[in-house]
Amino acid sequence: KxxxxxxxxxxxxxxxxxxxxxxxxxxxxxxxxxxxxxxxGKESHLENGKFxxxxxxxxxxxxxxxxxxxxxxVEVDVRSTDMERTLMSAESFLAGFFPPPDNNLTNPLDVxxxxxxxxxxxxxxxxxxxxxxxxxxxxxxxxETMMHNADFVSFMEDNKETTKKIFDVCGWxxxxxxxxxxxxxxxxxxxxFCEISHNFTLAKEFVEADLYNLIVPYSKVRWGLWNAMTDRxxxxxxxxxxxxxxxxxxxxxxGNNEHxxxxxxGHDYTLAAILTCLGVYDxxxxxxxxxxxxxxxxxxEGGHEIRLIRHHKDEDLISYTLPGCQESGCSEEQFxxxxxxxxxxxxxxxx
Numbered sequence: 001k002x003x004x005x006x007x008x009x010x011x012x013x014x015x016x017x018x019x020x021x022x023x024x025x026x027x028x029x030x031x032x033x034x035x036x037x038x039x040x041g042k043e044s045h046l047e048n049g050k051f052x053x054x055x056x057x058x059x060x061x062x063x064x065x066x067x068x069x070x071x072x073x074v075e076v077d078v079r080s081t082d083m084e085r086t087l088m089s090a091e092s093f094l095a096g097f098f099p100p101p102d103n104n105l106t107n108p109l110d111v112x113x114x115x116x117x118x119x120x121x122x123x124x125x126x127x128x129x130x131x132x133x134x135x136x137x138x139x140x141x142x143x144e145t146m147m148h149n150a151d152f153v154s155f156m157e158d159n160k161e162t163t164k165k166i167f168d169v170c171g172w173x174x175x176x177x178x179x180x181x182x183x184x185x186x187x188x189x190x191x192x193f194c195e196i197s198h199n200f201t202l203a204k205e206f207v208e209a210d211l212y213n214l215i216v217p218y219s220k221v222r223w224g225l226w227n228a229m230t231d232r233x234x235x236x237x238x239x240x241x242x243x244x245x246x247x248x249x250x251x252x253x254x255g256n257n258e259h260x261x262x263x264x265x266g267h268d269y270t271l272a273a274i275l276t277c278l279g280v281y282d283x284x285x286x287x288x289x290x291x292x293x294x295x296x297x298x299x300x301e302g303g304h305e306i307r308l309i310r311h312h313k314d315e316d317l318i319s320y321t322l323p324g325c326q327e328s329g330c331s332e333e334q335f336x337x338x339x340x341x342x343x344x345x346x347x348x349x350x351x
Contacts, residue, residue, distance in 0.1 A: 001297065002063055005260070011289070019191070035085060037092075045090075065261065078117045078118060090263060099111070126349050129269075138237075165209065189215045193212075231341060236349065237272075238342070240344050240348075242277040
C-alpha cells in the first residue's frame with residue numbers, strides 16, 4: 001500500500017537565460033523574455049500531472065495513494081523556487097493532477113481550479129536552489145576543489161585552442177580561470193540548445209564553426225563535476241533537501257501530518273543535488289520536466305519500504321537502487337541512515 005509520495009521536478013522547456021554577444025538573437029527574440037516557461041514547458045507538466053493523477057488516484061491500481069482526486073488541502077503540500085518558470089511549472093502540473101470536479105465548462109474555473117504553491121525569496125532559498133548566493137564558504141571551497149580536479153583541468157588544458165575558437169566566434173571576453181570559463185561554456189550551450197529546440201536558424205558564423213557540436217563536450221564535463229565535489233560541497237547543495245525528505249517520510253509514518261502528496265518544483269541542479277546526495281547521480285543533465293518520486297510503501301509484513309523512481313515522457317519509468325538498500329527499495333532504517341553525513345538543516349547554512 002502506498003502511503004506517501006514526494007515529487008521533485010525540473011521546470012519545463014524555457015527560453016535561454018543568457019545572450020551570446022555575437023548572436024543574431026536577443027532577449028527580444030523570445031515572447032516572454034529570458035528564462036521563461038514556454039508553451040511546450042507548460043504542456044509537459046500538464047501531462048506530468050495527468051500521468052501521476054492516473055498513477056495515484058485510481059482505487060483499482062496498486063499505486064493508489066488514497067488521495068482525494070478533487071483536491072483536499074490537508075493532503076497536498078507544494079513548494080517552488082521563486083522563479084516564474086518553476087512556479088508556472090508547478091501550476092501546470094497541478095492543473096493536470098487536479099482538474100475541477102464535474103467539469104461542465106459553464107465558467108472558467110470549471111476547467112481549472114487554483115491550488116496554493118508556496119515559495120520564498122530567492123535570496124533565502126536554501127533547500128531547492130543550493131546555497132544562497134552570498135555563501136562564501138561554499139564558493140571558495142568549490143572553486144578550490146575544481147581547480148585541483150585533475151580530470152577537469154586536463155580537459156580544459158587539452159581543449160585550449162577549441163575554447164579560444166568558441167570565445168572568438170561568440171564574442172566572449174576571456175575569463176580569469178578555468179571554472180569561470182566553463183560556466184560561460186555551459187550558458188552558451190544552453191542558449192544554442194534552446195534555439196535549436198525552438199527551430200531557430202542559427203547565426204551563419206555559428207553554423208560555419210560547428211559551434212553547437214564543439215561546445216557539447218564542455219556541458220557534459222560541467223555536469224560531471226557534481227560527482228567530483230567534496231562531501232561538504234555536496235551537503236551545501238543538496239543536504240537540506242535530503243534532510244527534508246527524511247523528515248517528511250518520518251512525519252508521515254509517525255502520523256505528524258496528513259500530507260500524502262508533497263511537491264517540490266525546482267531546476268536541473270535541484271535534481272542533480274539530491275541525486276548526488278542520494279548517491280545515484282549519473283553526471284548527466286536531467287531533461288526538462290523530469291520528475292523524481294520518493295514513494296513510501298507499507299509492506300505486507302507491516303513494515304515500510306522507500307523507493308525512488310524517475311519519470312520523463314521520453315523514457316521508460318526508471319527505478320533506482322539506493323546505496324545500502326535492496327533492489328526493491330530501502331527499509332526505514334536504511335533510508336534514514338543513507339548518507340546521513342550529508343544532511344544539513346537550513347540553520348546550518350549561514351547567509
